[in-house]
Amino acid sequence: MTIKQKHLHELNQKMAEECQCALKSTAINVVPGEGNADADILFIGEAPGKKEDEQGKPFIGAAGKFLNEMLASIGLKREDIYITNVVKYRPPGNRDPLPDEVADCLPWLEAQIQLIKPKLIVPLGRHAMERFLKGKKISEVHGQLFEIKMPHIGKRNFYTLYHPAAALYNGSMRKVLLEDFSRIPKLLKKIQ
Numbered sequence: 001m002t003i004k005q006k007h008l009h010e011l012n013q014k015m016a017e018e019c020q021c022a023l024k025s026t027a028i029n030v031v032p033g034e035g036n037a038d039a040d041i042l043f044i045g046e047a048p049g050k051k052e053d054e055q056g057k058p059f060i061g062a063a064g065k066f067l068n069e070m071l072a073s074i075g076l077k078r079e080d081i082y083i084t085n086v087v088k089y090r091p092p093g094n095r096d097p098l099p100d101e102v103a104d105c106l107p108w109l110e111a112q113i114q115l116i117k118p119k120l121i122v123p124l125g126r127h128a129m130e131r132f133l134k135g136k137k138i139s140e141v142h143g144q145l146f147e148i149k150m151p152h153i154g155k156r157n158f159y160t161l162y163h164p165a166a167a168l169y170n171g172s173m174r175k176v177l178l179e180d181f182s183r184i185p186k187l188l189k190k191i192q
C-alpha cells in the first residue's frame with residue numbers, strides 16, 4: 001500500500017464516522033469512492049444509487065457498466081482511476097441531493113481531491129459539473145478542458161462529460177459521450 005493509498009483509506013474512514021450529512025439516516029452504507037489513490041484521473045458522479053448504497057461502492061449499476069466499457073475503450077481499468085460522488089450517501093428514491101446535503105459532503109470531496117491530486121478531474125453530468133463550473137451549461141462545456149483555480153483544491157483541470165446514466169439510452173448523447181471520452185488519453189498527455 002502506498003502512503004497516498006493509506007491516507008485516502010484513513011480519510012474515507014473518517015468520512016464514514018464524521019460526515020454530518022442528513023442522508024446518513026436513510027442510507028444503508030456510506031459510498032466514499034473506490035479505485036487508485038495514485039490515479040491521474042478522478043471521475044465524480046452525483047450521488048450513489050440503490051445498488052451503490054447496498055454495497056457501499058460507486059458506479060456498480062448500469063451506468064457503472066457503461067463507464068467500465070468506455071474505460072476499456074481507452075485502455076483503462078477501474079483500478080487505474082479513482083471514482084467517487086459529490087454526495088457520499090444515497091438520496092431517498094434517487095432524488096437530487098439538497099443544497100445542505102451537498103454542502104455537508106463537499107469538504108470530504110475536496111479533501112479527496114487534495115490527497116489524490118489528479119491531473120484531470122472528470123465531472124459526470126451537470127450536477128457534478130455545477131460544483132466546479134458554476135452557472136455553465138453542460139451542453140456547452142462537455143468535452144472541453146478548463147483549468148480553474150478554486151479555494152481548497154487549488155488549480156485543477158476539469159473535463160466534463162455527460163452522465164453515463166443519461167447517455168445510456170439516448171443515441172445522440174451516447175455518441176457525443178463516446179467521442180468526448182475517446183479524447184481523454186490525448187488530453188492527459190497534453191497536461192503532462
Ligand code: URA
Binds near residue numbers: 052063085
Ligand atoms: N450515478 C452516480 O452519479 N453515482 C453512482 O455512484 C452511481 C450512479
